Structures are given as structure tokens and as C-alpha cells.
Amino acid sequence: MRIVSYGAACSLDGFIAGEDGSIDWLHFSKDVQQVMTTYWKGVDAVLMGRKTWALAAPQAEKGSAKKRAKEAKGPATFVFSRTLEGVVAPGVELVSSDAGEFVRRMKQKPGGGICVMGGGELACSLFAADLIDEVGINVHPVLLGAGIPLFRDAGRRIPLDLLESRVIDGGCVLSTYRVRR
Amino acid sequence: MRIVSYGAACSLDGFIAGEDGSIDWLHFSKDVQQVMTTYWKGVDAVLMGRKTWALAAPQAEKGSAKKRAKEAKGPATFVFSRTLEGVVAPGVELVSSDAGEFVRRMKQKPGGGICVMGGGELACSLFAADLIDEVGINVHPVLLGAGIPLFRDAGRRIPLDLLESRVIDGGCVLSTYRVRR
Numbered sequence: 001m002r003i004v005s006y007g008a009a010c011s012l013d014g015f016i017a018g019e020d021g022s023i024d025w026l027h028f029s030k031d032v033q034q035v036m037t038t039y040w041k042g043v044d045a046v047l048m049g050r051k052t053w054a055l056a057a058p059q060a061e062k063g064s065a066k067k068r069a070k071e072a073k074g075p076a077t078f079v080f081s082r083t084l085e086g087v088v089a090p091g092v093e094l095v096s097s098d099a100g101e102f103v104r105r106m107k108q109k110p111g112g113g114i115c116v117m118g119g120g121e122l123a124c125s126l127f128a129a130d131l132i133d134e135v136g137i138n139v140h141p142v143l144l145g146a147g148i149p150l151f152r153d154a155g156r157r158i159p160l161d162l163l164e165s166r167v168i169d170g171g172c173v174l175s176t177y178r179v180r181r
Numbered sequence: 182m183r184i185v186s187y188g189a190a191c192s193l194d195g196f197i198a199g200e201d202g203s204i205d206w207l208h209f210s211k212d213v214q215q216v217m218t219t220y221w222k223g224v225d226a227v228l229m230g231r232k233t234w235a236l237a238a239p240q241a242e243k244g245s246a247k248k249r250a251k252e253a254k255g256p257a258t259f260v261f262s263r264t265l266e267g268v269v270a271p272g273v274e275l276v277s278s279d280a281g282e283f284v285r286r287m288k289q290k291p292g293g294g295i296c297v298m299g300g301g302e303l304a305c306s307l308f309a310a311d312l313i314d315e316v317g318i319n320v321h322p323v324l325l326g327a328g329i330p331l332f333r334d335a336g337r338r339i340p341l342d343l344l345e346s347r348v349i350d351g352g353c354v355l356s357t358y359r360v361r362r
Binding site: 012013014018025127135137139141142143144145146150151152153154155156157158159160161162165167171172173175177 | 193194195199206308316318320322323324325326327331332333334335336337338339340341342343346348352353354356358
């Protein structure tokens with residue numbers, strides 16, 4: 001069955017962006033680039049909620065024809081929203097039905113990895129529906145105090161198994177977990 | 182100058198206890214025992230707020246005479262509260278003046294390490310006053326969803342330097358940081 005993974009770079013206190021959306025504290029490095037390149041090779045679908053799409057849309061909709069053509073060859077993107085009326089970008093599909101049901105069916109079809117992106121609201125509903133299989137975090141050495149949280153309350157305790165943890169460039173700690181079932 | 186450290190075991194989503202105070206998910210091991218034994222050798226003062234004291238007090242006040250005598254030889258304990266009227270336990274002092282001022286003076290006196298315990302409210306005020314030097318966390322492989330947070334909003338961004346991170350028994354990730362100044 002296809003693996004659904006959720007993760008992000010975050011601060012030590014668990015925020016993926018500051019209160020003002022700031023991500024200037026993110027550390028990009030060759031280590032991160034290698035990890036992400038390997039990860040994306042296995043992914044053929046990206047899921048995101050309305051708010052994450054709002055951040056991604058200007059890039060997707062207004063990119064150059066060349067960039068849009070390149071992105072259209074990448075993973076299919078599914079935007080989950082009951083209020084959006086449509087998205088206009090190559091390779092992007094709007095889903096207004098129940099996210100849990102949609103992803104449950106998606107997992108049963110043949111395909112590669114499924115990546116859940118964004119600020120945790122979609123991920124939370126998918127955690128609640130027990131549809132997320134792996135969690136990956138890149139903990140940055142900073143306390144932000146407030147901001148957009150990586151994890152929200154899925155309403156139940158979720159046990160994990162650590163798959164790997166290692167220090168990468170910039171004093172970041174990269175850890176991956178599998179949801180224990 | 183004396184090192185003030187704050188830390189705890191926590192869930193991957195940053196809680197030191199569940200909403201009901203549950204800590205049944207904590208994993209004790211020889212690894213943890215070794216780390217804590219080494220840590221406590223360097224500590225001669227423990228700081229806690231009223232709520233943490235409320236949890237610790239029944240142990241401290243009602244222990245056997247033998248246990249109390251043993252604890253009295255351990256680190257001095259300082260309980261910070263403006264509402265408590267007194268604490269009755271050997272080696273425990275109530276501090277009703279400003280915590281920041283008290284700890285600032287304490288750091289300038291000779292002595293060993295200072296450990297900040299508890300649910301983050303005292304730690305938050307000491308982070309805000311830039312009095313915490315080191316942070317240690319033992320991240321357990323579980324998402325609790327809700328509970329008592331390890332970190333609260335100190336009102337400013339606090340950059341850290343990673344000192345060490347390693348996997349210990351039970352899939353826990355132990356990391357220590359120094360506050361960057």
C-alpha cells in the first residue's frame with residue numbers, strides 16, 4: 001500500500017513558521033538538498049489544504065510557461081477545500097469531498113509515496129483517520145515561541161517507532177518515524 | 182558563572198504530560214538513568230514554580246524521616262510563588278520575590294548547576310529574562326495531541342546551538358542545546 005508521509009522543518013518548539021509566517025530561520029544545506037531529492041524521488045502525489053495552497057498558488061499559477069510545464073511533470077497535487085471554487089494550475093486537482101475517504105481510496109490504488117504538506121490542519125484530520133504512515137521532522141536549533149504548529153490535536157494518542165535520527169548541517173536534527181499500528 | 186538548564190522528557194509534539202497529567206508513555210531505561218545520574222552530579226540547586234511544587238510536595242513533605250534526611254543532603258530546592266504562604270520540607274525555600282532577579286543574583290554566586298524543573302511557566306519567564314543557558318530534551322516517539330507544553334512563548338526568538346543529539350533506548354532522541362548569545 002502507498003505510504004502517506006507528513007513532515008517539515010520546524011523549530012525546537014514545534015513551529016513550521018513564525019506568527020508572521022516568517023521562515024528566515026530555516027537552514028538550507030547540501031544535507032537538506034540530498035534528503036529532499038531522495039524523498040521526492042519516491043513521491044508521486046502531494047496533498048495540501050486550502051491555506052497551504054494559498055501560499056503555493058501564486059508560484060503555481062504565475063510561473064513561466066517553462067516552469068509550469070516542468071511542474072506538470074512532477075507529482076500530482078491535490079488541494080483539499082470545501083470553499084475553493086477551482087484551482088487553475090497544471091497538475092493540480094481540487095478535492096471538495098471528505099479528505100479521509102479520498103486518501104483512503106488513493107492509498108489502495110497503485111502508485112508511489114503520498115506527501116502531506118502544510119501547516120498541520122489537513123495532516124491532523126488524516127492522523128485522526130489513521131491514514132498517515134510516516135512522520136519526518138527536521139528540528140532547527142531555535143525557539144520561536146509562537147507561530148504555525150507542525151502538529152495539532154488529532155484527538156488521540158499516536159504511538160510512533162523511530163526509524164532514524166541524525167544530526168545534519170546547521171545543528172539540525174533530522175528524525176523519521178513510522179506510525180505504530 | 183553557574184549554568185541554568187531547563188529540560189525534560191517530552192512527546193514529539195512537545196508535551197511533558199498529557200491533558201490529564203498522564204506520563205505513562207515515559208520510557209525509563211539504563212540510558213536515561215546514566216544521563217540523569219551524570220546530570221544531577223553537577224546540579225546543586227533546583228528551581229520550580231507553584232504547580233510543579235504542588236506535584237512534588239506530597240513526596241517531599243510526607244516522605245519517611247530517612248528519605249527526607251537523604252533529600253535534605255541533595256540540591257537545594259527553590260519554589261517560586263507569590264501566593265504560597267510557606268513550604269514545609271527539608272532543603273526547600275519559598276521565593277516570593279521576582280524570579281528573574283533572584284536567579285540573576287544566584288548565577289553570580291559561586292556554586293554548581295541550576296536546574297529549572299516543571300511545566301514551562303517558570304522556564305518561560307527565565308527565558309524571557311535571558312537567564313537560561315542550556316536546554317535538554319528527551320523526545321519520546323509518541324504524539325499526545327494535547328497536554329502540558331514543554332515550551333511556552335517567551336515573547337522573542339531564542340537561537341540555540343546544538344551541543345549533542347543521540348538516539349537512546351526506546352527510540353528516544355536526546356538532544357542538548359546551548360542558548361546562543
